[in-house]
Amino acid sequence: MKKALVLMMTLLMAVMMVAGCGGGDKKAPVVPAPKVLKVGTEPTFAPFEFQKEGSKEFDGFDMDLIRAIGKQLNMKVEILNMGFDALIPAINAGNIDVAIAGMSITPDRQKAVDMSDPYYVSGLVVVVGKDNAAVKSVNDLNNKGIAVQIGTTGAERAAKVPGAKVKNFNTNAEVFLELKNKGVEAVIIDKPVAEYFLATGGGKDYAKIVGDTMEAESYGISLKKNSPLTKEINKALLDLKKNGEYDKLYAKWFGAVKK
Ligand code: ARG
Numbered sequence: 001m002k003k004a005l006v007l008m009m010t011l012l013m014a015v016m017m018v019a020g021c022g023g024g025d026k027k028a029p030v031v032p033a034p035k036v037l038k039v040g041t042e043p044t045f046a047p048f049e050f051q052k053e054g055s056k057e058f059d060g061f062d063m064d065l066i067r068a069i070g071k072q073l074n075m076k077v078e079i080l081n082m083g084f085d086a087l088i089p090a091i092n093a094g095n096i097d098v099a100i101a102g103m104s105i106t107p108d109r110q111k112a113v114d115m116s117d118p119y120y121v122s123g124l125v126v127v128v129g130k131d132n133a134a135v136k137s138v139n140d141l142n143n144k145g146i147a148v149q150i151g152t153t154g155a156e157r158a159a160k161v162p163g164a165k166v167k168n169f170n171t172n173a174e175v176f177l178e179l180k181n182k183g184v185e186a187v188i189i190d191k192p193v194a195e196y197f198l199a200t201g202g203g204k205d206y207a208k209i210v211g212d213t214m215e216a217e218s219y220g221i222s223l224k225k226n227s228p229l230t231k232e233i234n235k236a237l238l239d240l241k242k243n244g245e246y247d248k249l250y251a252k253w254f255g256a257v258k259k
Helices: 002-019 061-072 084-092 107-112 153-159 172-180 191-199 229-242 245-254
Strands: 035-041 075-081 120-129 145-149 165-169 186-190 207-219
Touching: 035 061, 035 084, 061 075, 061 229, 061 245, 084 107, 120 153, 120 172, 120 191, 145 153, 145 172, 153 165, 153 186, 153 207, 165 172, 172 186, 172 207, 186 191, 191 207, 229 245
Parallel strands: 035 075, 145 165, 145 186
Antiparallel strands: 120 186, 120 207
16 A cells, blocks of 8 residues: 555656646746847948948848848848958858858859859949940940959959959949049949949939940859858748748839849
8 A cells, every 4th residue: 555655656756747847837938049140241232231321220132131031040130341352251260150242153252152042133334424425335444444342243344354444442432432533434333233323312413324234143142161051041042032021122122023
């Protein structure tokens, strides 16, 4: 009889332990804090990344997109402002996890870092002064001054123009200012950025786009070579395309739904 009682009590205690009922005090379930996704960008590239005047807030298509990706991955997005040519070194030094900066997918970059699937199709254009009748395309720029952002595909394209005097700047604000001040004949920059700059007033009074779109390029997100995150980012991109979120952001910034 005594033995049976001991056995029953032991069983009861075991059941209580397994069930974890510590006398009814309900503790909130422990939710692990979201991991931080450290993002680098260079924010003089509206409408992809920019800071409104007097604000440190990051705005733009890329910024919305990476925040949406962060949500998909349950990660807290932290955005850091750096030079465009510092982004890939920062990835490789482990200072940031990803860079999103309207960065074109190129074979050279793909050697240095992982790049996600493309998320935006772009290209380069020539921008000149509004009153410039002599320059009708890139072929008219031989031996002329061209302003570009350092480390960009625009800078690479300018370097191929025979005899061109290429002036490299850290920010696109300086690039356009140089054109405004007539320090150069032209700027080579991404088409959607030039269009936005002209449409939103920035360069409306003094600049225009000439010639055809050059070098079809697609933007991708960069990560450290062989990062396990690359697959996850591609999956998140695909999910955002499937659930309509990507189209929403595209329409918000470019005024039409991506076909
Ligand atoms: N698409 C060009 C490139 O990859 C220019 C990108 C500039 N981006 C920026 N956020 N400033 O080289």
